[in-house]
Amino acid sequence: MKQSTLITVLKTLTLCLVLSLGSLAYAQEGQPTAETAPATAVQPATAQVQQSQAQAQAQPAAVQQIDPLAAVNPPVDNHPWWFWPITLLGFCFILGIIAVMAGVGGGVLFVPLVSGFFPFHLDFVRGAGLMVALAGALAAGPGLLRRNFANLRLALPVALIASACAIVGAMLGLALPTSIVQTCLGVVIISIACLLIFSKNSVRPIVTRQDAIGVALGMNGAFLEPSTGEVVEWKTHRTLASLLMFIAIGIMAGMFGLGAGWANVPVLNLMMGVPLKVSVGTSKFLLSITDTSAAWVYLNQGCVIPLMAIPSIVGLMAGSIVGVRLLAIAKPKFIRYLVISVLLFSGVKALMKGLGW
Amino acid sequence: MTSKDLKNEIKASPAQLHYANTLFYGAVIGFVIMLVTYCLYVFGVIEPQIPLEQLPLLWTQSAEHYRAVGHIPQGWGWLGLVNKGDICNFIGIVFLASLTVICFLQLAWNLFRHRQKLLGCIAVTEIVVLCLAASGILVSAGH
Numbered sequence: 001m002k003q004s005t006l007i008t009v010l011k012t013l014t015l016c017l018v019l020s021l022g023s024l025a026y027a028q029e030g031q032p033t034a035e036t037a038p039a040t041a042v043q044p045a046t047a048q049v050q051q052s053q054a055q056a057q058a059q060p061a062a063v064q065q066i067d068p069l070a071a072v073n074p075p076v077d078n079h080p081w082w083f084w085p086i087t088l089l090g091f092c093f094i095l096g097i098i099a100v101m102a103g104v105g106g107g108v109l110f111v112p113l114v115s116g117f118f119p120f121h122l123d124f125v126r127g128a129g130l131m132v133a134l135a136g137a138l139a140a141g142p143g144l145l146r147r148n149f150a151n152l153r154l155a156l157p158v159a160l161i162a163s164a165c166a167i168v169g170a171m172l173g174l175a176l177p178t179s180i181v182q183t184c185l186g187v188v189i190i191s192i193a194c195l196l197i198f199s200k201n202s203v204r205p206i207v208t209r210q211d212a213i214g215v216a217l218g219m220n221g222a223f224l225e226p227s228t229g230e231v232v233e234w235k236t237h238r239t240l241a242s243l244l245m246f247i248a249i250g251i252m253a254g255m256f257g258l259g260a261g262w263a264n265v266p267v268l269n270l271m272m273g274v275p276l277k278v279s280v281g282t283s284k285f286l287l288s289i290t291d292t293s294a295a296w297v298y299l300n301q302g303c304v305i306p307l308m309a310i311p312s313i314v315g316l317m318a319g320s321i322v323g324v325r326l327l328a329i330a331k332p333k334f335i336r337y338l339v340i341s342v343l344l345f346s347g348v349k350a351l352m353k354g355l356g357w
Numbered sequence: 358m359t360s361k362d363l364k365n366e367i368k369a370s371p372a373q374l375h376y377a378n379t380l381f382y383g384a385v386i387g388f389v390i391m392l393v394t395y396c397l398y399v400f401g402v403i404e405p406q407i408p409l410e411q412l413p414l415l416w417t418q419s420a421e422h423y424r425a426v427g428h429i430p431q432g433w434g435w436l437g438l439v440n441k442g443d444i445c446n447f448i449g450i451v452f453l454a455s456l457t458v459i460c461f462l463q464l465a466w467n468l469f470r471h472r473q474k475l476l477g478c479i480a481v482t483e484i485v486v487l488c489l490a491a492s493g494i495l496v497s498a499g500h
């Protein structure tokens with residue numbers, strides 16, 4: 001990469017960082033007072049917004065006991081409406097770069113960080129998180145399928161289980177009190193960080209004998225390794241146990257809006273014995289199916305606010321494109337440890353927020 | 358596996374290639390629609406259902422509250438408000454979310470045509486699951 005390009009990228013990153021720091025400052029400052037809130041009546045919906053705001057502030061403490069994160073004394077924001085979408089765009093741009101360099105999906109970083117440092121309710125963060133993961137998977141899917149790095153025969157049965165369970169997860173996540181979902185999210189994020197520390201993926205796992213289910217479903221194939229020109233054949237084992245694992249993966253993907261690449265890859269690679277390249281490719285493609293089913297549940301329940309979801313999608317996708325270019329000069333090991341630290345930090349923050357500490 | 362089989366195996370199957378092409382063109386169309394409607398919304402070309410300056414008061418609270426206060430309908434009710442700036446953004450978003458169903462319809466057809474009945478049945482079941490999720494029948498009780 002040319003030096004001038006690198007300088008431009010660094011300048012953009014600095015600008016995004018400054019914008020993102022604004023959101024971090026907000027998270028630490030606490031909420032501004034109600035007097036500073038904008039109060040112009042525009043149409044009936046506006047009047048109701050203000051009325052509900054006043055009602056929410058006058059709510060008794062009894063509601064607080066049911067759900068400490070719900071609409072009691074809701075935080076009032078005195079920033080102009082465009083502040084958060086622009087901040088989110090910059091934040092997601094950085095997130096996209098880091099995610100690519102660390103080899104994780106955007107959703108797993110998006111949900112804990114945005115729910116921890118931005119003023120949005122967890123419902124909208126999860127809805128946007130699923131849209132972000134879905135958009136990334138839709139963009140990457142065609143290339144992966146054409147190069148045979150994502151295998152349809154492998155993906156179909158897995159996707160059916162995961163997508164059906166993602167619907168259950170999404171419904172559970174929207175039915176449970178926010179404090180419980182936030183606490184569980186904290187535990188899951190800390191577990192993902194531990195998984196990233198301890199799991200050692202295998203580039204080409206050895207599968208001596210394919211099991212009956214794997215044979216029946218035709219879960220085998222071959223791909224051309226571009227770096228060596230070698231044809232790599234693969235087949236699966238422990239298929240039933242692995243398919244059962246996708247029940248849990250689907251539920252978690254739907255419940256927390258995380259995407260599920262962090263769990264798909266270890267199960268496909270370490271349990272089923274699929275080569276790492278096919279595991280990563282099929283996992284990314286799988287997200288386009290699993291996240292679709294969960295995203296529909298969130299969409300139907302009004303959990304997707306376009307004003308915040310679309311800048312998140314655009315920012316993360318633009319960041320991913322720059323991330324791929326920077327990958328050549330970056331130190332992936334350092335980035336990986338950075339992501340693990342960020343995940344641990346945001347996991348602890350989500351846990352504390354959920355427990356009301 | 359013979360070398361001819363292996364050669365065929367390293368290439369993506371025709372069904373897989375069809376799926377990839379539909380996904381690619383669909384995703385491009387979806388992203389373009391999404392960006393255009395978003396620009397029309399934020400630059401005030403189309404009046405929104407919820408005024409932009411009021412959104413920071415709503416996104417801090419639950420989706421249930423947001424729907425109730427902003428008169429945002431559940432399920433496919435948004436189609437009735439598609440002339441509003443914020444709601445018309447759902448055209449692109451819903452198109453992207455529908456893309457997998459479109460791809461699976463094509464895939465199921467291809468699989469049955471090539472007598473891959475088991476995979477064909479899995480693809481049809483997946484379509485049923487996705488349509489069920491999209492239908493809006495599965496409504497959660499709320500927090």
